[in-house]
Amino acid sequence: MMANHGTSTRGGSPSIISAPKMSLAEIVEAIAGGDLKVRVTAYDGSSAGPVDAEYGLDLVTPRGTTYLVTAPGDLGMARAYISGDLNLKGSPPGDPYDALKALSANVSFARPNAITLANITRSLGLEHFKPITPPAQEAQPRWRRIAEGLRHSRTRDAEAIHHHYDVSNTFYEWVLGPSMTYTCACFPDRDASLETAQDNKYRLVFDKLGLKPGDRLLDIGCGWGGMVRYAARQGVYAIGATLSAEQADWAQKAIAEEGLAEFAEVRFSDYRDVTETGFDAVSSIGLTEHIGVANYPSYFGFMRDKVKPGGLMLNHSITRPDNKGKHKAGAFIDRYVFPDGELTGSGTIIAAMQDASLEVVHEENLREHYAMTLRDWNRNLVANWDDAVAEVGESTARLWGLYMAACRVGFERNIIQLHQVLAVKLDENGGNGLPLRPWWNA
Numbered sequence: 550m551m552a553n554h555g556t557s558t559r560g561g562s563p564s565i566i567s568a569p570k571m572s573l574a575e576i577v578e579a580i581a582g583g584d585l586k587v588r589v590t591a592y593d594g595s596s597a598g599p600v601d602a603e604y605g606l607d608l609v610t611p612r613g614t615t616y617l618v619t620a621p622g623d624l625g626m627a628r629a630y631i632s633g634d635l636n637l638k639g640s641p642p643g644d645p646y647d648a649l650k651a652l653s654a655n656v657s658f659a660r661p662n663a664i665t666l667a668n669i670t671r672s673l674g675l676e677h678f679k680p681i682t683p684p685a686q687e688a689q690p691r692w693r694r695i696a697e698g699l700r701h702s703r704t705r706d707a708e709a710i711h712h713h714y715d716v717s718n719t720f721y722e723w724v725l726g727p728s729m730t731y732t733c734a735c736f737p738d739r740d741a742s743l744e745t746a747q748d749n750k751y752r753l754v755f756d757k758l759g760l761k762p763g764d765r766l767l768d769i770g771c772g773w774g775g776m777v778r779y780a781a782r783q784g785v786y787a788i789g790a791t792l793s794a795e796q797a798d799w800a801q802k803a804i805a806e807e808g809l810a811e812f813a814e815v816r817f818s819d820y821r822d823v824t825e826t827g828f829d830a831v832s833s834i835g836l837t838e839h840i841g842v843a844n845y846p847s848y849f850g851f852m853r854d855k856v857k858p859g860g861l862m863l864n865h866s867i868t869r870p871d872n873k874g875k876h877k878a879g880a881f882i883d884r885y886v887f888p889d890g891e892l893t894g895s896g897t898i899i900a901a902m903q904d905a906s907l908e909v910v911h912e913e914n915l916r917e918h919y920a921m922t923l924r925d926w927n928r929n930l931v932a933n934w935d936d937a938v939a940e941v942g943e944s945t946a947r948l949w950g951l952y953m954a955a956c957r958v959g960f961e962r963n964i965i966q967l968h969q970v971l972a973v974k975l976d977e978n979g980g981n982g983l984p985l986r987p988w989w990n991a
Contacts, residue, residue: 770836
């Protein structure tokens, strides 16, 4: 006779009426995909997974349970973690990389099957399945952002930039370090410091663009003005544009403090409102992710129209490792990090630049460099954790630790990449006036 495990097939349909109720740890394990090689503990005293596991999940409040079951997947986990209702054991909140790396190897966050889901419901009670207010750091879902305008309209783009970048300049100083550069660095070697690597990135962009004293540069999506100030120190007249008021204010003060006002300016402005033309070069470092793939033709057309014939354009952006599939970000990134952000492959970007009548002359992938950059940002957050929490609150600090560590895993595993693409505006005869071989030191 077969053992009764709590299910029956009365009328051909399975029943879980007599199945044993699941503990909270078992429920978390089921939501996370089952067969975990990490330890799961919960506030009801239950546990699951290997006793000697170095990393694990600790569910500490009923609210965390509600977050997990009402949004199965990375969004529910993010809500519970950011709010402090779920902890990642084995790593500090400012850098949960090690725990995430262990989890990402074993956690699938696949939706439980119908029988398991029914048993979870019976074990928890319906009250946990009533959606509750998410953490304050969460943006509205895409379908509700229509009140801010159509996706990638000027109003909605401005709100998306405000959501992510107008957190606190002081907080960014602690995380990013003295360079105040929130884009992928370029490490000359694996032992280089973050500051050396960021300065090297600006040097690389400057050299690829073939800039020299007296030239004019437009840097769109300029952040805190790192590229603008680097170029100004070399005697280049540089204008930067950012949709973040806090970034523009910080950058203008830094320009004044460095005595660069003759050469440099950062505007609180949509890049599309820059009226000047005839630039020798245009740089876009970390803006393309916010543009929207459907807007690439006008975006690269804008860059083309801003430079002289023979002028160079460099596009530096996060990309996907292929050119198929969806462009929109996942729920966690879209709600908490880059609302309306879109990523595509470098091939799509190159094709869009070519379709804008630009000649692409070089591209390279800095994927590993971004993983190292994120590593160092997480280290900065850990070193300044108490000050960061005092400045922006623990939930926001936890959000940033989670986001940066998760992205590091993504770059290391080739889920995302970082490409620099260099293009030139041809003259009327199809000439570009460039040297035959790359003219910069890689």
